[in-house]
Amino acid sequence: MTRLPDSSLHILIVIYSLRGGGAERVAVDLSREWLQAGHRVTLVSRMDDSHDAYALAPGVKRIILDHDAASRATGAWHGLVALVRRIARLRAIIRQECPDIVLGMMSTSSMLAILAARGLPCKVIATEHTHPPAQRMGRLWRWLRRKTYPHAAAVVALTRDTASWLREQIPGAQLAVIPNAVHWPLPMTDAGRAEVHASRPNLLLGVGRLHPIKGFDVLVEAFARVADRHPDWCLTILGEGPQRRTLEQQIDHHGLQDRISLPGRTDHVGDWYARAQLYVLSSHTEGLSNTLLEAMASGCPVVAFDCETGPREIIRPDLDGRMVLPVGDAAALADALDTLMASPEMRAQFSEQAIDVRERFAMPRILAQWQALFDQVLKRRTSGGKA
DSSP: OOOOSSOOOEEEEEESOOSSSHHHHHHHHHHHHHHHTTOEEEEEESSOGGGOSSOOOTTOEEEESOOSGGGGOOSHHHHHHHHHHHHHHHHHHHHHHOOSEEEEOSHHHHHHHHHHTTTSSSEEEEEEOSOGGGOOOOHHHHHHHHHHGGGSSEEEESSHHHHHHHHHHSTTOOEEEOOOOOOOSOOOOHHHHHHOOOSSSEEEEEESOSSGGGOHHHHHHHHHHHGGGOTTEEEEEEOOOTTHHHHHHHHHHHTOTTTEEEEEOOSOHHHHHHHOSEEEEOOSBOSSOHHHHHHHHTTOOEEEEOOBSSGGGTOOBTTTEEEESSTTOHHHHHHHHHHHHTOHHHHHHHHHHHTTHHHHTOHHHHHHHHHHHHHHHHHHHHHTOOO
């Protein structure tokens, strides 16, 4: 990879863990790219590598923040003490490592980073990887976000909608919008292809955590409404989570056990995208949706609810995908699926245009946006201005 047009920096990333999730994978991807670009990268996590779902690139330094059981104590008082200890520990790490940039990945890590680095000669960049109104966050953390974010050199949102919410709710925050880069090409293996089986020639695919916010119950209901009209189609939902039993019961209720499958997680999602004739995003809310980007980069025509943030900044309606309103409405989703399942011509048109995301969200383009932000915040420090 070509080196970024800037002198070498030391970037310290703060994150809870690498145990799985979009932000965690972004942290691993960015750390690898920055390392290859000639920067020094340190990653600080609360959880050790026994919980990792993603592997850091060799050369990225890893520091574990929490070393004792007290840091995971329960109860309000113990939690507050643990928080203070965690901030002190992180501050000691920052003082020792002397980074140019401290990057908090997700809300709580961002707040910890801002508090720990206060007064130190580094610039803290906070990031929001979900849309804040959809987050479950305690009153203390919501208060801390309002108090801490104005002290960050920048707060990065994945979408314009999230940036608008932050601008309204947190006056004084210095905002930037940098989306995630699309993963392309995705790894494909013979073992993965063997795993991709379907009970019908045409595959409708959904990918994500089996959680109510992903709307897979709505997707199952929508598919049930059109299944009889499209007997050559089946539905597969990849992922795992707390809603599995509820979804299984729903599938049994509709008698669609031979048409809808829940295989769980897979390391070969690229093979599933390649096999699918249509990808559907049924989420009630999204940050940006890495799976939607991956599906489109793989040439999948897509259908998605026009939910808060994410899909509307990826899909170009009726050019490379179909947007559905109202959000969470099974009948509206069924109508959109019905139209596309019945029209190979429309699917082919969407597929041809969908692959533009490979360029629109390409890693070099996203890295250039990060570099521009680094240049901006470091210039403020050099000129003596405030963040």
